[in-house]
Amino acid sequence: MSQDVLTTETNRRQLQQIIAGLSDGVILLELDQTILWANEAALAMHGVSRMGDLGRDARDYARRFTLRYRNNHPVPADHYPISRVARGETFSDVLVEVIPTGDEERSWVHNVRSMVLTDNAGEPESLVLIMDDVTEWASAEQRFEKTxxxxxxPAVICRLSDLRYIKVNPGFLEMTGYARDQVIGTTTYELDVLDGAENKDLAKQRLREGATIPQMSAQLQLSDGGCRQVIVAGQPLELNDEACMLFSFVDMEPRHKAEIALRQSEERFAKAFRLSPVPILVCGAHDQVVMDVNKAFLDTFAYPGEEVFGRTIAQIDFIHDKGARTRLFATLEKTASLDRIDVRVRRKDGELIDCAVSADTVAIQDGLCYLLVLMDVTERKRTELELISAIEEVMKDASWFSRTLIEKLANVKKVSSPTLPRVSFTDLTARERDVLGLICEGLADKEIAVRLKLATNTVRNHVSTVYSKLDVHSRSEAIVWARERGLFSGEWRPKGHR
Incomplete structure (x- = not known):
């Protein structure tokens, strides 16, 4: 064996001993692309235990392992790092994903560089592939990328060394209208996301220092030349071992538009509330404290503002019938709204006014309130009562009037609007029901006394009690009350006479 060959073999053994324990993977190749040797780290990075499992040469290696770039595009066989170094190329920081052919479940990410070893004459002697296993880093980066x-x-990331944007997410592109290539590689001077920030000087200083940029409102320039209301914040981070700044944004435009619409709606409500000729009152739903009334309310009921604002409905005591007040708010609490309920209201000077009350539950400043509209129907009531009174005069002791006429009287008396629930027919005693039924037949007290075999005074007491319970003041009103509820539509017979 020649001295040169011996020296070469000695050098290779020494080289193998040096690199055998390295954490970096190392593969040695002959100039004819034959795989000469690989250390344990290189075998582990390929999921094999024997050097022969890597393949005999570069071509065999390409059949055993599939390589992909980080963008998932396949690496052509003649561009495999092992093929490139076999051609004598030197390169560094080539990132590839290595997958055993036919086994997609296993993969590794290698950062590969090459070396060409030369002899004393400077001629290529051996080829070396050096690889780092960056699978965990790539997995973390992939998770970050997906997230x-x-x-x-919306978010963008700029590199602090040159203030160029290196990443942008779809949310930012959709909000601003920019294309990806209009952002990536652009500097913060060309696309300044802090230009419209409320505290621009502080934000710029923190960017230069690589420090956290606190949340602040800003106007972000859009691709069409317009701008958008946003909240911007900056968070420093490291990406690929480089200091970067993550800018994130909250699109305030929908909220801004909603606030404008709400303000306009509130202004319209306030104007309608103030200018309405109908008395309107707003009170809290839970405590019935008056929050606001309009001028028509103060004028109609002659109350000064200081006796109304901040006081409860009960304290003002302008609803004449306390029972009606209780029923009104109980019904509101149950149904949330009322439509034209008859309520008698007392003015400051004591005069009684008949009102048709409509009410609804509204949210004001995140609190539930009741909005009460009180329509003065005193004149209408007076007209109706005068007509009924005239009919009653004619009907006195005129039991011969037909039921049809009585029904028409009921229709005249009946207010077209609903009324609050009051006493029911079942609240009357059996005897009181008998008396009411005979009243509806048109019988006078003496006739009722004969029919029921009672004393006339006893009948009068029963009639008085019925009036009191039904809140009526005459026989005709009692008849109307019964007809409105569909009572005694057939011929009435008291108990014991049926």
Missing amino acids: FNANPA
């Missing part, structure tokens, strides 16, 4: 792209909040 970054999936994040609905």
Whole structure:
């Protein structure tokens, strides 16, 4: 064996001993592309235990392992790092994903560089592939990439060394209208996301220092020349061992538009509230404290503002019938709204006014309130009562009036609007029901006394009790009350006479 060959073999053994324990993977090749040797780290990075499992040469290696770039594009066989170094190329930082052919479940990511060893004459003697296993780093980067792209909040990342954007997510592109290539590689001077920030000087200083940029409102320039209201913040991070700044944004435009619409709606409501000729009152739903009334309310009921604002409905005591007040708010609490309920209201000077009350539950400043609209129907009521009174005069002791006429009287008396629930027919005693039924037949007290075999005074007491319970003041009103509820539509017979 010649001295040169011996020296070469000695050098190779020494080289193998040096690199055998390295954590970097090392593969040695002959100039004819034959795989000469590989250390344990290189075998582990390929998921094999024997050097022969790597293949005899570069071509055999390409049949045993499939390589992909980080963008998932396949690496052509003649561009495999082992094929490139076999051609004598030198390169560094080539990132490839290595997958055993036919076994997609296993893969590794290698950062590969090459060396060409020369002899004393400077001629190529051996070829070397050196690889780092960066699988964990690549996996973490892939997770970050997926999270970054999936994040609905618009975001960009710029490299602090040159202030160029290196990543942008779909949320930012969709919000601003830019294309990806209009952002990637652009500097923060060309696309300044902090230009419209409320504290631009602080934000720029923190960017230069690589420090956290606190949240602040800003106007972000759009691709069409417009701008958008946003909240911007900056968070320093390291990406690929480089200091970077992650800018994230909250699109405030929908909220801004909603606030404008709400403000306009509130202004319209306030104007309608103030200018309405109908008395309107707003009170809290839980405590019935008056929050606001319009001028029509103060004018109609003659109350000064200081006796109304901040006081409860009960303290003001302008609803004449306390029972009606209780039923009104109980019904509101249950159904959330009312439509034209008859309520008698007392003015400051004591005058009683008949009102048709409509109410609804509204949210004001995140609190539930009741909005009450009180329509003065005193004149209408007076007209109706005058008509009924005239009919009653004619009907006195005129039991011969037909039921049809009584029904028409009921229709005249009946207000077209619903009323609050009051006493029911079942609240009357059996005897009181008998008396009411005979009243509806048109019988006078003496006739009722004969029919029921009672004293006339006893009948009068029963009639008075019925009036009180039904909140009526005459026989005709009692008849109307019964007809409105569909009572005694057939011929009435008291108990014991049926």
